[in-house]
Structure formats: structure tokens, C-alpha cells
Amino acid sequence: MNALTFYVDEKLHHEGKPFYEWLLDEARELGVRGGSVFRAIEGFGRHGRLHDEKFFELAGELAVKVEFILDDKLAEQLLQRVKAQNMEVFYTRHAVESGIL
16 A cells, blocks of 8 residues: 655645645545545745745645555556646655554
């Protein structure tokens, strides 16, 4: 199993909707069994600029994390769908152990 995580600006849109919603829709269409979206409250990115939800001027510039736990085949299919959109989207992918106790 893999954890496939995308980090996007909350203001990023694609096909008329927030990109994180587009990702969830694409994953669901592929048969991914679940995904979650998490909104950051503070952080900085590759450019070193601090983002904080307390500053009105930076509204819409915080990161959103979209995470899926899925098998190799579905992870690759979702990555290919994102790649086909020609958008610059940062992601991480790593092996995980998962289960239900």
C-alpha cells in the first residue's frame, strides 16, 4: 500500500472547482476507497514565505493536503491523471502499512 499525498494552494482551481475537490472526484472515479483533505493553519513553502490564516492579506494562500492510502496500481493511475492536466502539483508517495484493528 502507498500513501499518496498532494500539497496544493487552497486557491488553486481546475475545471471550475477547487483542485482538491477535483482530486477527490478523480480518485473516487478510479475506485479509490477513501481520501481526505486537510487545511493548514500556518506554514511556509519552497519560497520561504510564511503563510498564516490570521493575516487577512494572505487569505486563500495556505496549503491544502489531500491524502489517499491506495495500492500501487491506483496510485500510478491517479498520478497519471494529474500529470495529464499539465499543472504544477507537489506530491509525496511512500509505502505504508495499514489495517483495521
